[in-house]
Amino acid sequence: MFVELNNLLNTTPDRAEQGKLTLLCDAKTDGSFLVHHFLSFYLKANCKVCFVALIQSFSHYSIVGQKLGVSLTMARERGQLVFLEGLKSAVDVVFQAQKEPHPLQFLREANAGNLKPLFEFVREALKPVDSGEARWTYPVLLVDDLSVLLSLGMGAVAVLDFIHYCRATVCWELKLRILWRRPSQPAVHRDQSFTYQYKIQDKSVSFFAKGMSPAVL
Amino acid sequence: MLDSLLALGGLVLLRDSVEWEGRSLLKALVKKSALCGEQVHILGCEVSEEEFREGFDSDINNRLVYHDFFRDPLNWSKTEEAFPGGPLGALRAMCKRTDPVPVTIALDSLSWLLLRLPCTTLCQVLHAVSHQDSCPGDSSSVGKVSVLGLLHEELHGPGPVGALSSLAQTEVTLGGTMGQASAHILCRRPRQRPTDQTQWFSILPDFSLDLQEGPSVESQPYSDPHIPPVSKNAKVDPTTHLTFNLHLSKKEREARDSLILPFQFSSEKQQALLRPRPGQATSHIFYEPDAYDDLDQEDPDDDLDI
Numbered sequence: 001m002f003v004e005l006n007n008l009l010n011t012t013p014d015r016a017e018q019g020k021l022t023l024l025c026d027a028k029t030d031g032s033f034l035v036h037h038f039l040s041f042y043l044k045a046n047c048k049v050c051f052v053a054l055i056q057s058f059s060h061y062s063i064v065g066q067k068l069g070v071s072l073t074m075a076r077e078r079g080q081l082v083f084l085e086g087l088k089s090a091v092d093v094v095f096q097a098q099k100e101p102h103p104l105q106f107l108r109e110a111n112a113g114n115l116k117p118l119f120e121f122v123r124e125a126l127k128p129v130d131s132g133e134a135r136w137t138y139p140v141l142l143v144d145d146l147s148v149l150l151s152l153g154m155g156a157v158a159v160l161d162f163i164h165y166c167r168a169t170v171c172w173e174l175k176l177r178i179l180w181r182r183p184s185q186p187a188v189h190r191d192q193s194f195t196y197q198y199k200i201q202d203k204s205v206s207f208f209a210k211g212m213s214p215a216v217l
Numbered sequence: 218m219l220d221s222l223l224a225l226g227g228l229v230l231l232r233d234s235v236e237w238e239g240r241s242l243l244k245a246l247v248k249k250s251a252l253c254g255e256q257v258h259i260l261g262c263e264v265s266e267e268e269f270r271e272g273f274d275s276d277i278n279n280r281l282v283y284h285d286f287f288r289d290p291l292n293w294s295k296t297e298e299a300f301p302g303g304p305l306g307a308l309r310a311m312c313k314r315t316d317p318v319p320v321t322i323a324l325d326s327l328s329w330l331l332l333r334l335p336c337t338t339l340c341q342v343l344h345a346v347s348h349q350d351s352c353p354g355d356s357s358s359v360g361k362v363s364v365l366g367l368l369h370e371e372l373h374g375p376g377p378v379g380a381l382s383s384l385a386q387t388e389v390t391l392g393g394t395m396g397q398a399s400a401h402i403l404c405r406r407p408r409q410r411p412t413d414q415t416q417w418f419s420i421l422p423d424f425s426l427d428l429q430e431g432p433s434v435e436s437q438p439y440s441d442p443h444i445p446p447v448s449k450n451a452k453v454d455p456t457t458h459l460t461f462n463l464h465l466s467k468k469e470r471e472a473r474d475s476l477i478l479p480f481q482f483s484s485e486k487q488q489a490l491l492r493p494r495p496g497q498a499t500s501h502i503f504y505e506p507d508a509y510d511d512l513d514q515e516d517p518d519d520d521l522d523i
Contacts, residue, residue: 114291114293116293119293120293157332157333160332161291164287164290165291165293168265168287168288168289169288169294
């Protein structure tokens with residue numbers, strides 16, 4: 001995770017907010033560093049994380065995660081991280097007959113109306129396990145990214161319904177944090193809107209106030 | 218006008234955007250309705266019941282009848298809790314009221330319904346619900362119905378928004394400047410011209426409506442320092458910053474006054490017409506009379522004295 005970003009958002013792994021939906025939008029640039037940031041942030045906060053990764057392979061996130069100080073492999077082995085590797089699963093679902101509905105079932109269907117199987121996968125992954133002791137602080141859902149669902153033929157309303165159900169059941173019922181990524185114009189919130197410039201380096205990101213000259217940086 | 222929006226009844230559209238949200242105003246109007254003793258129904262699709270009721274005191278909350286379509290609107294959980302027919306079914310059920318008590322139905326949000334239902338169906342149901350108090354020949358006096366629909370303008374094309382707009386008795390479009398919210402209210406009363414006005418307002422933490430004067434002129438953004446600020450009472454001369462000339466010089470005025478209009482019959486024109494010009498080709502008329510023609514050799518203009 002990037003410490004500077006934590007400072008800007010005024011948050012640390014031990015006091016992050018629950019029950020919130022965060023939308024990560026990028027337009028004409030690549031905002032994936034935010035995805036890596038939040039993934040490592042919530043793993044370090046000892047949260048149960050369900051990551052629906054449709055853009056990159058597991059090894060990609062793993063390599064970046066190592067630079068940021070988290071091991072995705074170990075998190076997955078100890079049950080902290082549930083990882084849906086979209087790229088690999090897509091091949092499975094298209095070329096192999098599935099006994100049960102697969103989260104990416106819509107790839108097989110000509111007129112897939114909704115993302116219900118994907119939602120059920122998420123709900124199952126983040127359901128609290130009655131093991132007596134609470135191992136993890138709270139559940140987090142991370143989706144990278146929503147525009148892939150649109151590109152794969154799901155209607156905008158179907159994606160909205162998926163988000164709605166994730167918010168309603170998972171965010172409200174289980175009080176967790178959802179993070180999405182989709183490319184679009186970022187929404188300006190009237191009460192709190194801050195704009196910064198950033199520069200990505202090898203293992204960190206620096207943030208600057210708007211208007212600083214590159215010569216100064 | 219903003220605080221008497223519901224007095225007319227019928228469909229009231231609250232058009233908001235990402236920049237100027239409308240749910241606070243919806244809640245303020247719901248609170249007002251509840252305090253007036255009206256029956257208030259909420260069709261909650263977009264936010265949880267908890268979130269909607271937040272900010273209302275228990276007195277208001279007890280008067281709200283909340284229909285929860287947030288938790289499982291599409292019946293994905295396959296429990297039988299969901300209202301059969303979904304939000305549309307609930308709306309249709311409200312068409313069959315027989316109460317004399319006035320009722321307000323708040324749709325949170327109309328956009329949610331419009332995205333998932335055919336526009337024509339939604340319009341038909343909305344029309345039926347909002348006009349049930351004006352059915353001709355109905356002896357039982359059904360109370361006034363107001364339907365408050367929250368519409369996120371940016372989600373829909375001009376077609377569906379236009380259809381809903383034509384159904385609405387009142388349209389409130391939210392906007393603002395310099396952090397101050399405004400509502401542009403377009404009101405269509407029966408047999409009268411539509412009226413519109415802009416009202417500046419803010420919503421207090423307890424969802425009471427606070428009507429305001431508007432941002433002061435001095436604090437307007439992007440004011441050009443070279444143009445002196447106009448005081449409120451001074452009449453603004455509209456001809457000052459035009460790119461074309463509205464005034465005539467003396468010469469231009471004289472030239473205009475001496476111009477002869479093309480259809481004015483002066484003596485010169487008359488002479489020109491009476492004296493045929495040389496070289497003018499004579500024209501022939503070839504006439505084939507048919508059976509019904511009355512060929513009268515008498516000239517009908519003979520008695521005219523020109």
